Amino acid sequence: MNNPQLNQHGELQHLLSTEGLPVRIVRDILDRAATFLGEGHAEINKVPLLHGKSVFNIFFENSTRTRTTFEIAAKKLSADVVNLNIGSSSTSKGETLLDTVDNLCAMHADMFVVRHATSGAAHLIARHVAPGIHVINAGDGRHAHPTQALLDMYTIRHYKQEFHNLTVAIVGDVLHSRVARSQIHALTTLGVPEVRVIAPKTLLPSMVEKLGVRVFHSMEEGLKGVDVVMMLRLQNERMQGALLPSAQEYFKYYGLTRERLALAKPDAIVMHPGPMNRGVEIDSSVADGAQSVILPQVTFGIAIRMAVMSLLAGTST
Amino acid sequence: MNIHISGGRLIDPKNGIDAQQDVFIVDKRIAAIGQAPEGFVAEQLIDARGLIVTPGLVDVAARLREPGYEYRATLESEMAAAVAGGVTSLSCPPDTDPPLDEPGLVEMLKHRARSLNQARVFPVGALTYGLKGEQITEMAELTEAGCKAFGHADAPPADNRVLMRAMQYAATFGFRVWLRPQDAALSRNGVAHDGEVAARLGLPPIPVVAETVALSTMLQLARETGVLLHVCRISSAAGVEMIRAAKRESLRVTCDVSMNHVHLTDMDIGYFDANCHLQPPLRTQRDREALRAGLADGTIDAICSNHSPVDDDAKLLPFAEAEAGATGMELLLPLVLKWAEQESIPLLDALARVTINPAQSLGVKVGHLSPGAHADVCIFDPQATWKVEPAALISQGKNTPFNGYTLQGRVRYTVVEGKTVFVA
Secondary structure, three states: OOOOOEOOOOOEOOEOOOOOOOHHHHHHHHHHHHHHOOOOOOOOOOOOOOOOOEEEEEEOOOOOHHHHHHHHHHHHOOOEEEEEEOOOOOOOOOOOHHHHHHHHHHOOOOEEEEEEOOOOHHHHHHHHOOOOOEEEEEEEOOOEOHHHHHHHHHHHHHHHOOOOOOEEEEEOOOOOOHHHHHHHHHHHHOOOOEEEEEOOHHHOOOOHHHHOOEEEOOHHHHOOOOOEEEEOOOOHHHHOOOOOOOHHHHHHHHOEOHHHHOOOOOOOEEEOOOOOOEOOOEOHHHHOOOOEOHHHHHHHHHHHHHHHHHHHHOOOO | OOEEEEOOEEEEHHHOEEEEOOEEEEOOEEEEEOOOOOOOOOOEEEEOOOOEEEEOEEEOOEOOOOOOOOOOOOHHHHHHHHHHOOEEEEEEOOOOOOOOOOHHHHHHHHHHHHHOOOOEEEEEEEOEHHHOOOOEOOHHHHHHHOOOEEEOOOOOOOOHHHHHHHHHHHHHHOOEEEEOOOOOOOOOOOOEEOOHHHHHHOOOEEOHHHHHHHHHHHHHHHHHHOOEEEEOOOOOHHHHHHHHHHHHOOOOEEEEEEHHHHHOOHHHHOOOOHHHOOOOOOOOHHHHHHHHHHHHOOOOOEEEOOEOOOOHHHHOOOOOOOOOOEOOHHHHHHHHHHHHHHHOOOHHHHHHOOOHHHHHHHOOOOOOOOOOOEOOEEEEEEEEEEEOOHHHOOOOOOOOOOOOOEEEEEEEEEEEOOEEEEEO
16 A cells, blocks of 8 residues: 555655654654744744745634644745635535535645545545645544644654653543544654553544553543643533533543642643643643643644645655 | 357356256256257357356345436446346345335336346345334235345344334244344444544444344344344354354344455555445454355355445545445456455355355245256356456446456356346
8 A cells, every 4th residue: 555645756745644654754844843943043934935836725624723823834935825614514515525626726726735524535635636736634534633743743842852751641532533643643653652542431442552552541540650741622512422421520530630730740741732621621720830832832833834835845746 | 048058167056066067048947957958959059168157146235226326326237237247136225215115116126127138136125114113114015016025224223122023024924034233323423343444544433333232133033033034244253153153043044245345354445445435344354254254154145245336426535425335246256256266165165155045045046057947047257357447347336445456257148037138
């Protein structure tokens, strides 16, 4: 099976998932992001790397934050940006997903940033577009959200420098989370020796351990001695469908509180992909506390997206 | 027509024949095997040297998409695909639109099929009206109209009291009940086997317990009601073991598996290949091995194509949104041969899984070449290799996980009721 993200020279053709992403490409993206953030130099405000290129943000699922950071990143690279909010369903207007994509290709898109509610949508588009066009997955169903995971890796490297000596815990609704899947693959790719997931059984996919994680059902045990706590967003709709009894009980047993965070290493950092549900998965005192790096994550997110887009723009066709 | 099939290797599983024998057809029936009957004059001579002559295949699950889904396939296209695949008898599930729950619909389908003079169609009638799982259908009337069994599409009625009464009623008349074991609630919104692949790709899962819970219920109700139960499209190792145990205690149950599940696993989904979006879902290698073991020891009686033509528009979608199903009738024979070769199963045993065994599950007198039997014959070249390509398929459904595969075994002649209906 060919890796659909790479071209025949092993260069990044599309960014669809952190799974199967070679470590050299991951490191390249993190290093590029560092230069955009001006680590060692001044922060770069605008560069012409994507001058004359058209980036289409096509969001079949609503998102403000991710779309905005992609838009800022593309504009900083001097690209022309077109935003399309197509709504929750590709078929709501009777036009199929690939028809939509064909139409946008005819408008001379160079790059698509795609979010879709169904797993595999970005892969489908990547298979379909002409060879010169790049696809960035901005989240597909429960499958992947690679730029989020990469910005998380950047954050971890920023605060912890190395990956090979870390214990990382991912807490919450892994079952429905594309962020968690992408984080797990990115962490294991970068050589994190122990990745834990902490959740009740109803919020874990069966066979999750096959992804290379240690499974915990208790916060008290799972947080012990960790360097990084990565919280996941718990969506309100999970209170339906017999997955959880109530937000209150969830917070009582799986919410990140000061007391629980004290079980982690003293210099542990707390991350969250946003948007947060304060009082559901995380206590405000932790979210706003000294160990929280949630806002820097957002800043790093723009640089990571610039790094990915500039890397793709430089890929030979 | 009087046909002399000469010089071929005759394999007739029901009669235990695997030998070079000529076959003589007089009018619509098999007249004799080996020696020509007295006064026989052939109107057509089929030179079958180097070919295998076998009863026409019986495919117990072939969706023809009529009535209601003619944009996916029509009776004309699918009946032509059947005979191109050597299939001379097929049964179609009741999940048409409207479902096959009225005698008039069944008569119309039978009439349309008969007028095409190709394969025999044995409809599986709906067990409940509209397949809603509420009110049982007029099974006796439907049987008179031509139904050979009663089924419930992809899941049994959710209400077990309805299921039990439907079985009791069917048992009253000796009708067969065909059910696919999949608990509707446990499989709701699911699109892939609940395992490593689904976890990795973030695909909504269908756990094995969706099969075993439903199977356990239907086996217990079959035991209670004495109905003739046929379990459709078994997919898991645990399911095979339950059937094996049921047969050991002499429960009257038969079982089939789709050819897709004999060959593929959830790993074949790869990077979201929608052609591998099937119902039931492809499961693990362990399950596939158990299905093969079940076929080898007779726990599983029949292999079917589970032919479900889907149009391109319904497949060119993200995996979970794509419609489940794959074309299959034209691939059934080569995929059975491939399985037999891989598992070193003698052809006599392998072909029983697509001839006499499914005919018996269906309770119809086809699937063998005894003198006096219907002259339904499949003649194929076991050496011919061919590449599966959408353009090469006659079925209107062009989607199959086997696209691009090179398969061995190609049908050369198909005879139905003494008429040569396909030549290649």
